[in-house]
Amino acid sequence: MGNSVRSANQCTGAKHTSIVSDLKLARSFQDEVELVHSLMGVERMGLARFERIQANQNAFATSHGRLAHFLGRVNGQRRHLFVKGIHGESVSCARKKPTRIPPGPLPRPRILSVLTRPGSAPIPIATDVSALRDLLVQLVAIPSVSRQEGPLAEFVQTRLQNIAGMLVQRVGDNVVARFPRLDGRDRILLCGHLDTVPSAAGNDTPRVEGNRVYGVGASDLKAGLAVFLELLARVDFQSCTVDPWFVFYAREEIGYSESGLLEVVDAFPGLRDSSFAVCVEPTANAVEIGCVGTLHAEVTVRGKAAHSARPWLGDNAIHRCLPLLEKVAQFPVREYAPEDDKELVFREVLSATKIHGGVAGNVIPDEVRVFLNFRFAPDRTSDDAVGLIRAFVSDFGDVDFLDLAPAGAIALDNRHCQRLIALAPGYRAKQAWTDVGRFREWGVPAVSCGPGLPEMAHQAGEYANLSDLVTGYQQLHRFLLGDSR
Ligand SMILES: [Zn+2]
16 A cells, blocks of 8 residues: 555656646746646546555645645746645636636637635546547547538437436437436526538548647537537536536538527427526637627629720729728727626627629629628627618618628626636637527527637637646536536
8 A cells, every 4th residue: 555655656746747847848828727737637537546546645735735836936926726635636726706808819718827715625526538538539530511410410319328317309410418307407508519610621530639639620619519428428417506408409600590509499499498508619618708790791783884995885893892892991890898897898890701793804894792791799689780781881782681690698697607707717708609699589698618719710720629628528517516616
């Protein structure tokens, strides 16, 4: 027994020494935090091993204490890790109050500072990082571009079917999983889309490199699906304070009216009475509040065709577009923030995104179509947005509205939203559209929050960080248990 403890300590000491030298090399605080996150995953695996040999509890406290000291020294400031030396618990961290993340060019959340919380330990959550990694690799390996989600839905359904007590229902290419007999608790929807955008060349086969899993959909949002599947396999749902329904759905990445969520809500109309919903979109585990609405419009600018040698006989539709494009380019960005949180800023913007026109090099064009995308703030209704764009372009041509999705409501006053924010690295306004907008139509308060990296969504070299999956798993597990620390 004594020998076993010593060898365990020696092993941990070596790990810490290498982490500390890595920390000294870390280029930025962000790099450093990623190292600590990955260390936390490693430590949990280490603890499982220690449990088996029943190591002396004080040995953990000592080694973690040493790590805290090193961290503090490396950062040149006082910072503590929460340490509790009993089996199954390990290094964890928490902060006193939620941090709001200001909008800006860098979408990664500000990282929580690490504080001691004597007598107020977060619920310990053991996390199997290799299970999360393997799940993500499996999910990425099944192509699921929009409208071709069938095989992935099959995988999810098959995997969940054998979990005792779970009710798994398939609706088209969507899968709904829940535990019956949690009646009377607040129903929470945990939603993740199965589809991805088409893959970029060379990134359609998953590969693991250190802390990263590469592949199309890794961040948007199969990292979230991996966390869902792991939660469904491991959480004791009877001990949860809420009644979670996990919804895996098809066709989110395409038109608003095609979403599989519509089929799911048709099949389960009671979902409209849910207390709260989380869309597991890539946010690096931050809580993203509301969302901007989106409107796609096609403006047809007409002229008169003629031979380009005699343009005065026609009316050039391309030239007639110039004042319209100028007006769009000068559209003033409007900032909106709710009364009770003036720093939660949404930006209302208008852009020309496509332009089609002309028939030949020697013909004066008689028609040009300009495609506009208007992203509007949560204080504006969809009708309001349509009215604004109709008036804006009325001098230039006819307008058709191609797709319209409402802005998401601000759920800050919802108690489940507040609980999730308290567990998360921070919160900010969602400056893009997600199904939070759709949930507004159903009257369900919702947010976006998931382990993928927002800056990786739809990128050619998309990847997700395993350390973010670990954090995301722990965050949602605590959320389901009713913790808010
Ligand atoms: Zn997505």
